[in-house]
Amino acid sequence: MNRTNDISEDSFLSFVKARLEEGYASAPRLAEIERAAASRMCVSHGIRRAGWWWTVSLLAASLAVVCSFSLFRSSAPVGESMVAQTIELLTAAGGENGELEYDSTADLLLAWQDAPYEMAVASLAASN
Amino acid sequence: MAEDSELLFSYARRGDVQSLSTLVRRHSVWMQALLRGMLGDAADVDDAFQAAWMRIIKSAGGYHGGSARAYLASAARSAAIDLLRRRGRTVSLDADDEAGEATVETVPDMAPSPGERFESKATAEDVRAAVRALPEGQRQVLLMRIEGEMSFREIADELGIPLGTALTWMRKATERIKGILGGER
Numbered sequence: 556m557n558r559t560n561d562i563s564e565d566s567f568l569s570f571v572k573a574r575l576e577e578g579y580a581s582a583p584r585l586a587e588i589e590r591a592a593a594s595r596m597c598v599s600h601g602i603r604r605a606g607w608w609w610t611v612s613l614l615a616a617s618l619a620v621v622c623s624f625s626l627f628r629s630s631a632p633v634g635e636s637m638v639a640q641t642i643e644l645l646t647a648a649g650g651e652n653g654e655l656e657y658d659s660t661a662d663l664l665l666a667w668q669d670a671p672y673e674m675a676v677a678s679l680a681a682s683n
Numbered sequence: 684m685a686e687d688s689e690l691l692f693s694y695a696r697r698g699d700v701q702s703l704s705t706l707v708r709r710h711s712v713w714m715q716a717l718l719r720g721m722l723g724d725a726a727d728v729d730d731a732f733q734a735a736w737m738r739i740i741k742s743a744g745g746y747h748g749g750s751a752r753a754y755l756a757s758a759a760r761s762a763a764i765d766l767l768r769r770r771g772r773t774v775s776l777d778a779d780d781e782a783g784e785a786t787v788e789t790v791p792d793m794a795p796s797p798g799e800r801f802e803s804k805a806t807a808e809d810v811r812a813a814v815r816a817l818p819e820g821q822r823q824v825l826l827m828r829i830e831g832e833m834s835f836r837e838i839a840d841e842l843g844i845p846l847g848t849a850l851t852w853m854r855k856a857t858e859r860i861k862g863i864l865g866g867e868r
Binding site: 564567568570571572574575576577578579580581582583584585587588589591592593595596 | 694698700703704707708711712713715716717719720729732733736737740741805806807809810811814825828829830857860861
């Protein structure tokens, strides 16, 4: 029988371990590792901070868009009432056939509904 | 004294570099021994040691508890394998083990008092050479067991081998080293 088996497994492995670890310093290149660790943390904290700012900026931009849209919507009736006033003014100047003129003006306005109001008004004024 | 796992969490979650420094001081010696066993070359050990800690620093957030020492051993092993691959050396557990099987059978079955021999004659270089002579799989199991202090279950999971194979390789590695050191007398 192999007499090496007499030696207890644990003590043999402890012996191997001790021999393998002989001559090694306790913390080689520690400064380099610490620098890398610190810079890694700076980067990851920076990314986290940047992510936070992006979120806030995105929210602010979304709010701005929503507010602008609401303002635009609320200003729409003003435009409509301007058109109505223009029609009224133009037809009032039309004399006896006011109703007919109103119809043709309304048609013209419908055709121009996508054009700026100034252009529509200028066109109507020219046609009258 | 703070537990290793607390130190790892402390670095990963709060960026406490001091915790990481403590870990480096506490675990450097055995990690270098493990790397030396895997790589052989002393200069490579230095590079792989640095690479292992870089790996730990980058993936500290991925540590979710369990044995911190096993986590570090795994990082060291991965760094060593990366380095070997960069040098164009293949790392195959099975192929080398086959070669090792034959050698184990040729280990001389005679020796004087083993305790005396191992304690007094075998130098660090003898032991390192004996470990380096092991087949890859046996060497990795031995190093993870004695340096990483990993359980056989952890070793089997790490290497992707059955638990029984990890146990067998450990036994063969131990026998072979005993044989090699015994034969040098």
